[in-house]
Amino acid sequence: MARTSPAKFVRQVRGEISRITWATRKDTLTSTITVLIMVVIASLFFFAADSIISILIQWLFGIFSF
Template sequence: MRRPAMPSGAGFTFGAGSLTCRPFTPIIDERMKNPVEFLREVRQEGARITWPGRRETLSWALMIFVFVAISAVFFLVVDKLIAWIVKLLLGVG
């Protein structure tokens, strides 16, 4: 689907080293005038989507949880290591 051209006088124009901003003029073509038709098309597009199954969703959720837990432990160790080095260098503690 190709986007219609912007009408003249809308958007930005450049001239003599300056940027002039004009008020945005929304582009409304015939497809955008009927909200009921729009919602019908959205529903049709939603029906075409291949949604993941329960098992795949749980698998991905578990992988994300494990990755977040590993990352949390990694950053905890790095934080403690940096704190220990700073204390050692500054002679605090």
């Protein structure tokens, strides 16, 4: 493996960073809002599924308890 001097490494990193296409503020905001909405929807779905399964299990144990 070839060794690179720290100065050359820093120059290469700066060159790579200048080629990056950064997201615009609008794109970042849109993506953030979309993710937050999806997290809320997923949370509500899993809460509802967990509640329904819990009720069904309690009902089943109620039937089979002596």
